[in-house]
Amino acid sequence: MNVLIGIIVPLGILFSVLTVAAGLIWLERRLLAFWQDRYGPNRVGAYGLLQPLADAIKLMFKEDWVPPFSDKPVFILAPIVIVITVVLAFAVIPFAPGIVVIDLNVGLLFFLGMSSLGVYSVVLGGWASNSKYSLLGGLRASAQMLSYEVFMGISVMGVVMMAGSFNLGDIIEAQRIGWFWIPQFFGMVIFIIAGLAETRRLPFDLPEAESELVAGFHTEYSGMKFGLFFVGEYIGITLVSAMIVTLYFGGWLGPFLPPIVWFTIKTFLFICGFILLRAAMPRPRYDQLMSYGWKILLPIAMANLLITGALLLRAM
């Protein structure tokens, strides 16, 4: 019985995560269209729901072109890395009591590690493409990741101190007395901003920056290799939304409805929030991004950590 659950749960999570990532392509295009007074894809299937399928077929049948001037093994490896890291990071996320792939006692650190590894995909992809726009995109990605990874780690430490554990299940259980977004408000805001930067989504899409760098790190990619970067980005959004929900909004906790439904609803709302941010915000300049991170967010994260620690010590 335990073996069976051990097989079904990971497969189910993998299936639902990949399905959600595909569905997000449709959801994002549709929501962006609504916020720009358009309809978006509404022709393929009911409400355009089969659009991801059409996109997938198109991507599969495109020519799989590896540029002759590229570093071929790395060029092929790069898009695989991003999908593997984000999918692996889902292993520690508890969807409901008992529905988790590995109940790691350092789950949060595993998430941070995997999301940092994910940037290798972008940097290596930019490097192996051997073209200037890709390299610039990769450079920006590494710098952005280095800066935002720092206070992403610091901002979640407040949660860890309040919960007394790195285990995500224990963190959710600790929120039975009250969700952490109220005491950790600044930590939450910083985590959301850093999470946006981690997924390289629109206000922070400097590595991609199609208006400056053609398509940034994936300029030379086409076909399903480009599709893997795309899928990686969408799973990344889902991952960061699930992490926000787990750390600050009580994970599966909620009245009446079953836990998995609460988790799904909350995650979905945050995904929509990410898409809304994409619709509403312009991309900052590169130096603005850096000074914003190091001069504003880092001090706030540090202060948040200090004050949380001081208050916890006083309460003890």
Add this chain to the structure above:
Amino acid sequence: MLGTLRSIWNVFLHLWHKKETVQYPEEKPYLPPRWRGRIILSRDADGGERCVACYLCAVACPVDCISLQATEDEHGRRYPEFFRINFSRCIFCGFCEEACPTYAIQLTPDFEMAEYKRENLVYEKEDLLISGPGKYPDYNFYNVAGTSIAGKDKGEAENERPPVDIRSLMP
């Protein structure tokens, strides 16, 4: 900071705004009557062809997409033997309509003329000629022109007096 939040909220409110998109094949856009679309040849109110094959449209056409051949019927009335418009060249500038002295050639509010084969874009006279008078329902060139045709001699047109016999002494 507050400005950013406000702009996010305002973008969110667009969810309930009216969409700009016209869902084209199901929902047709409104085209004004003077829209410069598919070219037609019209007839006058009596059902006769308006075109007198004067070649002015072919001369005015900047891309030379109109070709025709004039001929005469048994009463000496001119009409085009063939009239051919190559719509793969036509730029819908409307110069032919401006040049036409008889309102025969007209542009209509219709743009749905896509074809799979380029040759199908060459319209012959039977494709161009319509049964009605188009934009000018009461106009008949021969009713205001001085020329004589079958059934109408000189001086019988609208606002026209009978011709003066210049060899007569009587006023």
